[in-house]
Amino acid sequence: xxxxxxxxxxxxxxxxxxxxxxxxxxxxxxxxxxxxxxxxxxxxxxxxxxxxxxxxxxxxxxxxxxxxxxxxxxxxxxxxxxxxxxxxxxxxxxxxxxxxxxxxxxxxxxxxxxxxxxxxxxxxxxxxxxxxxxxxxxxxxxxxxxxxxxxxxxxxxxxxxxxxxxxxxxxxxxxxxxxxxxxxxxxxxxxxxxxxxxxxxxxxxxxxxxxxxxxxxxxxxxxxxxxxxxxxxxxxxxxxxxxxxxxxxxxxxxxxxxxxxxxxxxxxxxxxxxxxxxxxxxxxxxxxxxxxxxxxxxxxxxxxxxxxxxxxxxxxxxxxxxxxxxxxxxxxxxx
Amino acid sequence: xxxxxxxxxxxxxxxxxxxxxxxxxxxxxxxxxxxxxxxxxxxxxxxxxxxxxxxxxxxxxxxxxxxxxxxxxxxxxxxxxxxxxxxxxxxxxxxxxxxxxxxxxxxxxxxxxxxxxxxxxxxxxxxxxxxxxxxxxxxxxxxxxxxxxxxxxxxxxxxxxxxxxxxxxxxxxxxxxxxxxxxxxxxxxxxxxxxxxxxxxxxxxxxxxxxxxxxxxxxxxxxxxxxxxxxxxxxxxxxxxxxxxxxxxxxxxxxxxxxxxxxxxxxxxxxxxxxxxxxxxxxxxxxxxxxxxxxxxxxxxxxxxxxxxxxxxxxxxxxxxxxxxxxxxxxxxxxxxxxxxxxxxxxxxxxxxxxxxxxxxxxxxxxxxxxxxxxxxxxxxxxxxxxxx
Numbered sequence: 124x125x126x127x128x129x130x131x132x133x134x135x136x137x138x139x140x141x142x143x144x145x146x147x148x149x150x151x152x153x154x155x156x157x158x159x160x161x162x163x164x165x166x167x168x169x170x171x172x173x174x175x176x177x178x179x180x181x182x183x184x185x186x187x188x189x190x191x192x193x194x195x196x197x198x199x200x201x202x203x204x205x206x207x208x209x210x211x212x213x214x215x216x217x218x219x220x221x222x223x224x225x226x227x228x229x230x231x232x233x234x235x236x237x238x239x240x241x242x243x244x245x246x247x248x249x250x251x252x253x254x255x256x257x258x259x260x261x262x263x264x265x266x267x268x269x270x271x272x273x274x275x276x277x278x279x280x281x282x283x284x285x286x287x288x289x290x291x292x293x294x295x296x297x298x299x300x301x302x303x304x305x306x307x308x309x310x311x312x313x314x315x316x317x318x319x320x321x322x323x324x325x326x327x328x329x330x331x332x333x334x335x336x337x338x339x340x341x342x343x344x345x346x347x348x349x350x351x352x353x354x355x356x357x358x359x360x361x362x363x364x365x366x367x368x369x370x371x372x373x374x375x376x377x378x379x380x381x382x383x384x385x386x387x388x389x390x391x392x393x394x395x396x397x398x399x400x401x402x403x404x405x406x407x408x409x410x411x412x413x414x415x416x417x418x419x420x421x422x423x424x425x426x427x428x429x430x431x432x433x434x435x436x437x438x439x440x441x442x443x444x445x446x447x448x449x450x451x452x453x454x455x456x457x458x
Numbered sequence: 459x460x461x462x463x464x465x466x467x468x469x470x471x472x473x474x475x476x477x478x479x480x481x482x483x484x485x486x487x488x489x490x491x492x493x494x495x496x497x498x499x500x501x502x503x504x505x506x507x508x509x510x511x512x513x514x515x516x517x518x519x520x521x522x523x524x525x526x527x528x529x530x531x532x533x534x535x536x537x538x539x540x541x542x543x544x545x546x547x548x549x550x551x552x553x554x555x556x557x558x559x560x561x562x563x564x565x566x567x568x569x570x571x572x573x574x575x576x577x578x579x580x581x582x583x584x585x586x587x588x589x590x591x592x593x594x595x596x597x598x599x600x601x602x603x604x605x606x607x608x609x610x611x612x613x614x615x616x617x618x619x620x621x622x623x624x625x626x627x628x629x630x631x632x633x634x635x636x637x638x639x640x641x642x643x644x645x646x647x648x649x650x651x652x653x654x655x656x657x658x659x660x661x662x663x664x665x666x667x668x669x670x671x672x673x674x675x676x677x678x679x680x681x682x683x684x685x686x687x688x689x690x691x692x693x694x695x696x697x698x699x700x701x702x703x704x705x706x707x708x709x710x711x712x713x714x715x716x717x718x719x720x721x722x723x724x725x726x727x728x729x730x731x732x733x734x735x736x737x738x739x740x741x742x743x744x745x746x747x748x749x750x751x752x753x754x755x756x757x758x759x760x761x762x763x764x765x766x767x768x769x770x771x772x773x774x775x776x777x778x779x780x781x782x783x784x785x786x787x788x789x790x791x792x793x794x795x796x797x798x799x800x801x802x803x804x805x806x807x808x809x810x811x812x813x814x815x816x817x818x819x820x821x822x823x824x825x826x827x828x829x830x831x832x833x834x835x836x837x838x839x840x841x842x843x844x845x846x847x
Contacts, residue, residue: 258767
């Protein structure tokens with residue numbers, strides 16, 4: 124129960140931080156909340172949102188996938204090549220989503236079936252996927268995609284000021300939230316992430332649950348690739364490699380424990396919103412792009428540090444003590 | 459190889475012939491593999507035999523070796539450091555500029571400066587992990603952003619050129635002693651020292667003990683917190699040293715220097731048999747892994763295989779290496795495991811069951827998990843200790 128309460132607090136904290144960024148940013152530059160700026164923020168962060176949403180289930184299951192940005196690049200290159208070969212762009216997009224699933228499955232096979240550390244495996248596949256993308260394109264770029272795709276990437280819903288991509292991401296958010304928080308699969312995901320062994324002995328299909336998490340990450344990377352092509356109208360083999368760390372940062376900032384087993388999907392999206400508003404506010408305040416990474420790093424430390432402080436509060440202490448006590452008994456040392 | 463310190467005391471002595479023991483070392487296999495690759499390349503690739511190619515491989519491997527042995531210490535303690543690339547880059551610029559400006563700064567002053575600044579940055583990681591209680595992967599992800607951002611701020615769009623460096627640093631590749639450049643000698647000295655410290659000092663054994671079973675280490679009275687600080691400081695110091703040498707080797711340092719170096723270092727350590735689950739592997743193995751990785755890279759380059767195919771093959775090599783070590787360790791440790799399981803029934807965190815470290819590594823039992831499962835069913839995640847992978 125205390126877990127639920129502290130999770131509630133986490134999202135509240137994110138909302139408070141978003142409010143602070145908005146108020147301070149608006150005071151520095153009134154352009155922050157202008158319609159144009161908000162639209163720009165939304166367009167430029169659909170890719171980040173997709174990557175973060177996709178990798179969240181993997182981290183909840185206590186694994187990690189650092190190959191997502193490379194999967195994005197490979198799916199984007201694959202889709203562009205198919206389209207360049209005369210295929211309909213939406214059919215090509217569908218094939219890219221399929222490829223994303225396969226790339227996730229490859230990670231899953233190595234990590235789950237062969238029992239290998241996910242960090243090492245996805246470090247390897249990260250290089251491998253990017254390399255294959257380079258081999259397909261040979262350093263060239265493909266540009267000038269059809270209008271339908273560009274519309275998805277950066278167009279508005281006719282008659283409104285709302286981005287099409289934002290609505291699609293919202294749909295993905297609702298779907299994933301349902302899958303993770305209101306389905307049997309979601310329950311197994313949290314159980315596997317919290318204690319893999321206990322989950323196994325409770326009869327949960329641990330292998331399948333973890334595999335599906337990796338496939339979700341791959342599929343969302345492919346979706347991110349579609350948005351990327353639609354927004355930037357160009358694809359190269361090394362696209363979006365700078366999106367990997369922000370995506371994982373967003374997941375952790377969103378309240379997903381790096382040890383797995385806790386976190387919420389809406390929290391991840393709030394973190395993406397916080398990060399993108401912060402980026403925009405700093406940009407408007409004249410802080411250079413790369414120097415902004417300092418702010419992101421500090422924000423991450425503050426968030427996790429605050430979480431640790433809350434956990435250390437007297438009311439929380441009893442709950443956190445229980446596990447080591449039981450482990451003590453298990454080892455038969457002390458007590 | 460690295461038998462884990464405390465629990466092995468209770469183990470029955472298993473007599474093995476020296477040859478058998480040698481075969482159980484990762485390092486033996488790695489050296490064999492490096493020799494094999496070299497022989498094949500010498501025979502099959504004419505460009506590989508070109509004069510100067512062998513020294514080039516060593517020069518290119520030197521920095522990776524230095525960073526990888528530091529990373530190996532941290533990973534052995536069941537942590538990870540993603541910030542080494544940023545520490546390297548920041549040091550390359552700061553220490554490079556400093557020794558260039560200060561006329562009297564010789565190699566010794568420069569080295570001390572690089573080690574100290576690197577250790578300070580590494581200590582920052584240690585504080586976040588031990589004081590703020592952040593998981594290592596998140597803490598060093600944050601410091602990767604922060605140190606990388608600092609690098610952008612201090613370089614301020616400018617570059618450091620080799621003409622701004624003092625002679626001893628700027629000519630680090632063009633001078634040689636016994637056929638090897640000072641850069642390679644620096645790497646050899648670092649590897650030997652770290653390997654000896656990890657293998658033969660109580661400090662080194664503590665690192666293995668803490669990494670292979672943190673709880674058991676705590677009950678034995680080992681100071682895990684202090685060792686974590688020290689491991690991160692050592693790792694940072696070595697990355698800092700590599701940073702100064704980077705300035706000398708490349709003679710051109712900007713805001714992107716050292717980017718992604720952490721991934722190369724981790725890859726070298728993994729190929730060298732350092733388990734990402736902690737407690738097994740060795741700095742020497744990581745250094746050999748760095749050498750093997752660099753050699754393969756060199757062969758692909760002289761074969762004029764595109765840099766992109768190289769990336770693919772390198773990625774594949776990492777996955778294959780991890781899979782091979784995992785298989786080997788399962789095979790080699792089977793009898794030991796079985797005997798221990800019966801006698802001790804030592805418990806391990808669930809993730810250790812999922813994937814065991816590399817060959818000849820953890821001699822801790824993979825016990826039957828039944829007894830664990832009941833007590834660990836509590837969903838509270840905060841106090842769980844798991845590998846940061």
